[in-house]
Amino acid sequence: MSKTLRIGLLGLGVVGGGVVQVLAKEKEKLQKQTGVAISIDKALVRPGEDKSAMAAKYGFTLTTDFDALVEDESLDVIIELIGKVHPAKEFIEAALRHGKHVVTANKDLIAQHGVSLNALAKENKVSLFYEASVAGGIPILRTLTNNYLADEITDVMGIVNGTTNYMLTKMFEEHLSYQAALEKAQALGFAESDPTNDVDGIDAAYKMVILSQFAYGMDVTMDDLEIEGIRSLTELDVYAAKELGYEIKLIGRAKKYDQQIAVSVGPTLVHASHPIASIKNEFNGIFIESSGIHQSMFYGPGAGALPTATSVLSDVVAIAKNKALKLEAPLFNQFSLPTALANDEQQLSRYYLALNVKDYEQLEPIFLKYTIKVERQLKKDAHLFVICEPISKAKLKEFTQKLTNYARIERVMKVIGA
Amino acid sequence: MSKTLRIGLLGLGVVGGGVVQVLAKEKEKLQKQTGVAISIDKALVRPGEDKSAMAAKYGFTLTTDFDALVEDESLDVIIELIGKVHPAKEFIEAALRHGKHVVTANKDLIAQHGVSLNALAKENKVSLFYEASVAGGIPILRTLTNNYLADEITDVMGIVNGTTNYMLTKMFEEHLSYQAALEKAQALGFAESDPTNDVDGIDAAYKMVILSQFAYGMDVTMDDLEIEGIRSLTELDVYAAKELGYEIKLIGRAKKYDQQIAVSVGPTLVHASHPIASIKNEFNGIFIESSGIHQSMFYGPGAGALPTATSVLSDVVAIAKNKALKLEAPLFNQFSLPTALANDEQQLSRYYLALNVKDYEQLEPIFLKYTIKVERQLKKDAHLFVICEPISKAKLKEFTQKLTNYARIERVMKVIGA
Ligand SMILES: NC(=O)c1ccc[n+]([C@@H]2O[C@H](COP(=O)([O-])OP(=O)(O)OC[C@H]3O[C@@H](n4cnc5c(N)ncnc54)[C@H](OP(=O)(O)O)[C@@H]3O)[C@@H](O)[C@H]2O)c1
Ligand SMILES: NC(=O)c1ccc[n+]([C@@H]2O[C@H](COP(=O)([O-])OP(=O)(O)OC[C@H]3O[C@@H](n4cnc5c(N)ncnc54)[C@H](OP(=O)(O)O)[C@@H]3O)[C@@H](O)[C@H]2O)c1
Numbered sequence: 001m002s003k004t005l006r007i008g009l010l011g012l013g014v015v016g017g018g019v020v021q022v023l024a025k026e027k028e029k030l031q032k033q034t035g036v037a038i039s040i041d042k043a044l045v046r047p048g049e050d051k052s053a054m055a056a057k058y059g060f061t062l063t064t065d066f067d068a069l070v071e072d073e074s075l076d077v078i079i080e081l082i083g084k085v086h087p088a089k090e091f092i093e094a095a096l097r098h099g100k101h102v103v104t105a106n107k108d109l110i111a112q113h114g115v116s117l118n119a120l121a122k123e124n125k126v127s128l129f130y131e132a133s134v135a136g137g138i139p140i141l142r143t144l145t146n147n148y149l150a151d152e153i154t155d156v157m158g159i160v161n162g163t164t165n166y167m168l169t170k171m172f173e174e175h176l177s178y179q180a181a182l183e184k185a186q187a188l189g190f191a192e193s194d195p196t197n198d199v200d201g202i203d204a205a206y207k208m209v210i211l212s213q214f215a216y217g218m219d220v221t222m223d224d225l226e227i228e229g230i231r232s233l234t235e236l237d238v239y240a241a242k243e244l245g246y247e248i249k250l251i252g253r254a255k256k257y258d259q260q261i262a263v264s265v266g267p268t269l270v271h272a273s274h275p276i277a278s279i280k281n282e283f284n285g286i287f288i289e290s291s292g293i294h295q296s297m298f299y300g301p302g303a304g305a306l307p308t309a310t311s312v313l314s315d316v317v318a319i320a321k322n323k324a325l326k327l328e329a330p331l332f333n334q335f336s337l338p339t340a341l342a343n344d345e346q347q348l349s350r351y352y353l354a355l356n357v358k359d360y361e362q363l364e365p366i367f368l369k370y371t372i373k374v375e376r377q378l379k380k381d382a383h384l385f386v387i388c389e390p391i392s393k394a395k396l397k398e399f400t401q402k403l404t405n406y407a408r409i410e411r412v413m414k415v416i417g418a
Numbered sequence: 419m420s421k422t423l424r425i426g427l428l429g430l431g432v433v434g435g436g437v438v439q440v441l442a443k444e445k446e447k448l449q450k451q452t453g454v455a456i457s458i459d460k461a462l463v464r465p466g467e468d469k470s471a472m473a474a475k476y477g478f479t480l481t482t483d484f485d486a487l488v489e490d491e492s493l494d495v496i497i498e499l500i501g502k503v504h505p506a507k508e509f510i511e512a513a514l515r516h517g518k519h520v521v522t523a524n525k526d527l528i529a530q531h532g533v534s535l536n537a538l539a540k541e542n543k544v545s546l547f548y549e550a551s552v553a554g555g556i557p558i559l560r561t562l563t564n565n566y567l568a569d570e571i572t573d574v575m576g577i578v579n580g581t582t583n584y585m586l587t588k589m590f591e592e593h594l595s596y597q598a599a600l601e602k603a604q605a606l607g608f609a610e611s612d613p614t615n616d617v618d619g620i621d622a623a624y625k626m627v628i629l630s631q632f633a634y635g636m637d638v639t640m641d642d643l644e645i646e647g648i649r650s651l652t653e654l655d656v657y658a659a660k661e662l663g664y665e666i667k668l669i670g671r672a673k674k675y676d677q678q679i680a681v682s683v684g685p686t687l688v689h690a691s692h693p694i695a696s697i698k699n700e701f702n703g704i705f706i707e708s709s710g711i712h713q714s715m716f717y718g719p720g721a722g723a724l725p726t727a728t729s730v731l732s733d734v735v736a737i738a739k740n741k742a743l744k745l746e747a748p749l750f751n752q753f754s755l756p757t758a759l760a761n762d763e764q765q766l767s768r769y770y771l772a773l774n775v776k777d778y779e780q781l782e783p784i785f786l787k788y789t790i791k792v793e794r795q796l797k798k799d800a801h802l803f804v805i806c807e808p809i810s811k812a813k814l815k816e817f818t819q820k821l822t823n824y825a826r827i828e829r830v831m832k833v834i835g836a
């Protein structure tokens with residue numbers, strides 16, 4: 001009488017192990033509530049990797065042979081948790097071609113090859129779900145697809161990388177240097193030994209590519225994004241931001257100007273009173289502006305074995321419910337429009353400029369000439385910190401080019417709030 | 419070729435008018451993305467209510483005859499936005515019996531009669547959706563039902579009444595008295611002329627009944643809740659909370675102890691560092707603790723024409739998608755367990771006590787006798803403010819009864835965070 005959804009799990013690392021554990025805990029509840037028994041039957045490990053204790057405890061078979069696994073007709077779903085692009089991409093493609101639903105947490109892969117993988121899923125009439133790929137434990141993608149279709153999103157601002165948010169929190173609250181904050185994050189396991197993807201904003205950019213698809217229905221590529229990391233932030237930046245009433249956050253942003261969007265990742269001044277500023281330590285948060293709901297925010301853990309595994313399982317539950325309803329596999333993201341990118345003239349923003357100034361007197365006429373209105377400013381030694389009223393990105397470029405004759409521009413950041 | 423979902427709208431007030439407006443704006447997008455045209459064909463108004471300009475502008479028919487409307491076989495969906503229990507209940511029942519899907523924002527009704535209405539919907543194989551009934555613009559119900567089934571929720575803490583949150587923010591930030599804060603809320607249209615439902619916690623309690631169903635699958639009734647409002651809060655309470663590092667929020671709480679739950683509404687000390695404390699003014703937020711995701715929070719507007727209308731339309735979109743997929747109407751909340759309420763021994767909490775003390779010396783032995791450990795305390799004139807470590811509700815009762823011999827207990831509140 002009762003149906004079973006059989007799973008082949010690729011990878012028994014941090015998240016894979018979490019999936020095994022969370023499913024064991026919630027198994028009965030899930031069967032009772034969905035009418036479908038969910039069972040991990042097989043797991044793919046590397047040759048030599050010893051997971052026999054886990055396999056014995058939770059009752060699944062281990063294999064090192066992907067081809068045999070994907071040809072197993074009893075399996076309904078493949079969960080990919082090995083990470084990176086290769087061979088994850090080839091594995092997922094093979095699974096979709098074999099008519100299996102796929103769940104993955106792999107943002108690198110989805111950001112770079114999501115379009116073709118989704119097409120392949122559609123072609124094979126199976127689902128490809130990846131809730132955990134953005135902001136680990138926060139249920140943001142399914143919420144966007146289910147609850148924002150009747151709305152018009154105009155701005156998505158995300159703290160979508162926990163490592164850098166942790167570091168920035170420490171730099172702000174404990175006055176640690178960038179290097180000390182990084183070492184602390186590494187010691188706690190928040191940052192990897194090679195932190196490039198996190199601190200240079202690449203990981204956040206992957207997530208913004210995916211968020212843009214769900215928020216605007218538009219496919220952008222990594223090349224379409226302007227990406228800046230936090231590597232060069234100094235204690236002086238922290239000092240100035242604080243004095244002006246702001247925090248510095250690594251913000252991934254996908255903003256709509258008219259009918260075009262611009263997607264970027266970069267350190268950003270966020271006013272202390274803005275809800276995003278309350279997202280501390282390794283937590284993530286996504287703040288959305290829209291014409292209907294107006295302002296909303298989703299907050300939670302961006303990573304971790306259990307939160308991420310729970311998100312992975314929410315995708316599995318969606319597949320189980322569809323199976324129970326005998327439903328044709330729906331696309332994860334059902335919102336699709338032609339991609340249209342905003343140009344530099346369209347992109348208006350307030351900016352923060354940190355200047356090393358030779359002569360203040362000479363500076364004022366240039367601000368005047370370019371009609372740059374200063375909202376707030378702060379002087380310290382030879383430094384001038386300025387927050388200016390909204391100007392276009394084109395104008396900013398022109399203005400800062402001119403400025404270099406009179407001051408060294410030490411940093412430029414966008415400004416959010418108050 | 420293209421399908422149409424035809425709507426009969428009951429009530430053209432704040433939210434009803436918003437639904438008309440938001441649908442007109444997003445109509446094309448919705449048709450393109452769902453494959454179904456959504457059309458408001460008829461609206462029920464009161465005799466004498468003149469909405470002819472709106473009807474002409476948006477192209478629907480007005481009627482004052484509910485019976486004729488509900489018998490119109492061309493209508494697929496009834497949206498109920500007249501509010502209150504009667505005749506909304508009878509209207510919805512008739513609609514369900516006539517095989518029409520129903521969408522409503524009516525928390526009063528759903529909290530009190532949701533169980534029988536859901537049963538009636540199931541019987542008639544139609545959907546009854548009410549996303550907007552809790553926290554207006556925050557997509558919390560569908561998120562709970564879609565993303566938390568693989569998780570185990572252990573605590574739901576909600577700021578689910580915007581009026582009181584606005585008042586408390588003003589009392590804290592601008593040191594307004596309760597009365598002045600209420601008048602300010604009324605002047606801004608956040609509070610009605612009779613604010614009873616808001617300030618006495620009734621409105622929040624309705625929402626907690628609904629949240630409990632989605633978070634725990636359990637049906638509780640209003641009688642199962644302990645409900646306290648903010649009417650008697652004084653400037654001294656605000657002073658003491660602040661000095662101790664806390665804010666006072668009206669918190670609706672549904673907490674799990676073992677396998678039982680307790681649901682309550684009451685003013686609560688929330689530590690300034692807790693994410694809930696960052697929810698200011700008329701905004702709402704729901705903070706969830708769970709074994710998988712651990713901590714998550716959903717933030718947004720709790721009311722307002724456009725946010726609430728957008729939530730209402732997200733329900734309509736769900737019905738449209740199901741229609742496009744030729745799907746049998748699913749239940750909104752698919753999580754169901756027998757209701758089990760926690761007893762006073764199970765319910766552990768930290769408490770804040772405000773005492774008017776005759777003799778400090780006499781007090782200490784009683785704290786010792788009942789092994790009440792004081793975490794923090796503050797003295798001012800004859801007042802002693804104490805935060806104590808977790809004790810059961812049963813023990814609190816016994817202890818406070820004893821205390822009355824030595825001090826006047828001016829207030830008891832639960833404590834959250836730090
Ligand atoms: N960790 C998080 O909190 C988190 C949050 C959100 C998303 N994610 C995503 O989830 C995925 C998994 O992350 P993770 O943290 O669980 O990584 P992990 O701990 O490194 O786990 C990956 C596992 O897969 C194994 N593996 C790699 N290639 C394999 C292959 N070809 N065949 C069989 N096994 C193979 C690895 O073995 P070796 O160690 O021998 O390579 C490792 O045991 C990644 O896409 C990641 O971006 C993770
Ligand atoms: N406003 C919000 O922000 C918000 C947020 C969340 C949920 N809600 C819920 O949404 C529902 C509607 O709220 P609302 O703010 O839109 O209320 P509202 O502005 O008072 O609108 C209700 C409308 O329905 C009309 N009406 C009442 N009984 C009727 C009947 N028997 N036949 C025909 N028309 C009738 C009312 O006319 P009269 O004025 O003549 O009575 C009024 O125009 C309520 O359940 C409320 O709790 C509202």
